[in-house]
Amino acid sequence: MSIQALNERVKQDLYYLAYGGAEWVRPIKAEGEHVYDVVIVGGGQSGLGLAFGLLRERIANILVIDENPEGLEGPWDTYARMVTLRTPKHLTSVDLGIPSLTFRSWWEAQTGEEGWAKVDKIPRGEWMNYLRWYRKVLGLPVANEAKLKLIEPVREGLHRLHLEGTGAPAERLLARKVVLATGIQGGGEWHVPPLIQQKVPRRFYAHTSEPIDFERLRGKRVAVLGGGASAFDNAQFALSEGVAEAHVFVRRAKLPRINPIRQMESSGMIERYPALSDADKYAVMSHFYKHNQPPTNDTFARAAAYPGFHLHLGSPWLDTRLEEGAVVIVTPQGEFCFDFLIVSTGLVSDPTLRPELLLVEGDIARWSDRYEAPPEVASPMLDAHPYLSSGFAFTGRSEEGQRRLHGLFAFNYSVMVSCGLSASAISGMRFAVPRLASSIADQLFMDDKNAILTDFYAYEDAEFSGEWTPRAQTQDEIGYSAG
Numbered sequence: 001m002s003i004q005a006l007n008e009r010v011k012q013d014l015y016y017l018a019y020g021g022a023e024w025v026r027p028i029k030a031e032g033e034h035v036y037d038v039v040i041v042g043g044g045q046s047g048l049g050l051a052f053g054l055l056r057e058r059i060a061n062i063l064v065i066d067e068n069p070e071g072l073e074g075p076w077d078t079y080a081r082m083v084t085l086r087t088p089k090h091l092t093s094v095d096l097g098i099p100s101l102t103f104r105s106w107w108e109a110q111t112g113e114e115g116w117a118k119v120d121k122i123p124r125g126e127w128m129n130y131l132r133w134y135r136k137v138l139g140l141p142v143a144n145e146a147k148l149k150l151i152e153p154v155r156e157g158l159h160r161l162h163l164e165g166t167g168a169p170a171e172r173l174l175a176r177k178v179v180l181a182t183g184i185q186g187g188g189e190w191h192v193p194p195l196i197q198q199k200v201p202r203r204f205y206a207h208t209s210e211p212i213d214f215e216r217l218r219g220k221r222v223a224v225l226g227g228g229a230s231a232f233d234n235a236q237f238a239l240s241e242g243v244a245e246a247h248v249f250v251r252r253a254k255l256p257r258i259n260p261i262r263q264m265e266s267s268g269m270i271e272r273y274p275a276l277s278d279a280d281k282y283a284v285m286s287h288f289y290k291h292n293q294p295p296t297n298d299t300f301a302r303a304a305a306y307p308g309f310h311l312h313l314g315s316p317w318l319d320t321r322l323e324e325g326a327v328v329i330v331t332p333q334g335e336f337c338f339d340f341l342i343v344s345t346g347l348v349s350d351p352t353l354r355p356e357l358l359l360v361e362g363d364i365a366r367w368s369d370r371y372e373a374p375p376e377v378a379s380p381m382l383d384a385h386p387y388l389s390s391g392f393a394f395t396g397r398s399e400e401g402q403r404r405l406h407g408l409f410a411f412n413y414s415v416m417v418s419c420g421l422s423a424s425a426i427s428g429m430r431f432a433v434p435r436l437a438s439s440i441a442d443q444l445f446m447d448d449k450n451a452i453l454t455d456f457y458a459y460e461d462a463e464f465s466g467e468w469t470p471r472a473q474t475q476d477e478i479g480y481s482a483g
């Protein structure tokens with residue numbers, strides 16, 4: 001099968017499912033302006049999947065915005081540096097159960113069944129190519145180079161979005177529902193430890209999420225801080241680009257080996273997580289974060305095969321200083337000198353850190369507002385997460401706050417404690433996207449409930465048009481009924 005034939009199959013599958021039926025949400029205007037039913041911020045896999053999920057719910061007055069140029073959304077073709085995805089290839093995601101929309105069918109359309117059999121894990125760039133195809137074949141409404149700067153609550157259930165960028169349809173637009181599908185760091189920020197941020201000049205370090213000029217680092221010594229998958233991805237990438245030495249520094253004495261995501265993928269822990277009690281959710285996430293996601297075996301083997309690869313276990317960075325144009329790192333195992341540092345210390349989720357939430361951040365309930373964790377699991381990092389509904393909606397610290405937040409949804413890693421490993425990562429997408437689409441649809445329905453019910457009770461359109469004209473009875477029928 002060719003891509004053209006697959007495109008036709010997608011169309012036919014959607015046609016068989018009566019996709020694209022009439023919208024049911026009532027159009028509204030405010031201040032004479034168009035009001036979107038839903039604006040999705042972020043055109044990565046989450047934003048695209050949700051747009052399709054909403055269209056399947058017959059909610060079509062939607063817009064996706066993304067700050068990047070078309071085709072460069074998310075990490076895949078920008079700052080991710082692993083050769084393949086870390087996820088098992090058989091997991092389905094944004095296809096939302098339509099076989100012709102899966103990565104596999106897209107891949108087989110180009111390489112045949114043998115091509116699929118040859119794939120161990122999905123090549124990173126091909127995953128991005130698949131997302132580009134997915135957006136195109138579904139004709140999803142995405143405006144690129146449009147960045148959300150600020151959400152301004154206008155009244156309950158109406159938000160003014162302040163945008164910038166050459167692709168923004170306007171500087172301001174109105175939306176009833178706003179979803180922050182802004183990436184795994186989109187509920188907070190990438191974390192750079194203070195001893196780097198405050199003591200090392202900017203030209204000497206980069207976070208793994210930033211562009212790095214590896215050309216400039218050829219033949220140099222590079223230190224990578226962190227023991228998770230990204231640290232090793234970056235070490236192997238740096239070595240493949242010609243750095244002389246890449247040293248990975250891990251705080252723990254042993255490398256992480258267990259990947260709890262693999263257990264969660266098969267145990268119901270991803271799809272059923274929102275049903276857990278608050279105490280269980282908190283304990284589960286505390287346990288989850290104790291494990292770091294280990295490197296994949298192939299990334300580790302690739303990095304370790306270079307003579308310039310070095311691993312330092314039990315080596316937290318205690319201090320840093322600049323000496324003769326290089327950075328000295330102090331660890332319990334001694335001091336080491338490097339030309340450049342790559343920081344792979346993950347992210348923190350906290351609405352306080354988000355500029356677009358400036359006007360509503362104080363209204364957002366956090367876990368610390370709703371749940372007091374027992375000392376053995378209590379963590380300020382978990383406490384700072386927003387306390388969301390099981391449908392990803394922000395909840396208010398007060399009734400007034402709740403009104404201002406009505407219609408705002410998070411779909412990034414800040415959902416972790418409330419909704420589990422569902423938003424963003426591929427493993428959760430097929431469960432989380434329909435849950436979110438349904439939660440948004442429920443809210444729209446309940447917002448318009450009075451008008452919808454009024455119409456329901458007033459409804460008098462006749463469907464049945466049959467007429468019954470009694471026939472004249474025959475003599476036999478008359479005799480029979482007379483007894």
Ligand SMILES: Cc1cc2nc3c(=O)[nH]c(=O)nc-3n(C[C@H](O)[C@H](O)[C@H](O)COP(=O)(O)OP(=O)(O)OC[C@H]3O[C@@H](n4cnc5c(N)ncnc54)[C@H](O)[C@@H]3O)c2cc1C
Nearest residue numbers: 042044045046066067073074085086147148182183424426
């Ligand atoms: C290096 C790396 C490797 C990963 N590998 C895997 C893996 O192998 N398997 C797996 O399951 N998961 C993996 N993940 C996790 C997850 O799958 C990815 O982060 C994925 O890209 C998440 O998709 P998303 O759509 O939620 O966010 P993204 O793909 O990050 O897309 C969010 C988009 O929103 C845009 N945006 C953010 N803020 C604004 C704003 N204010 N206005 C407009 N646009 C905005 C961003 O620029 C971005 O384009 C990885 C993550 C990283 C960082």
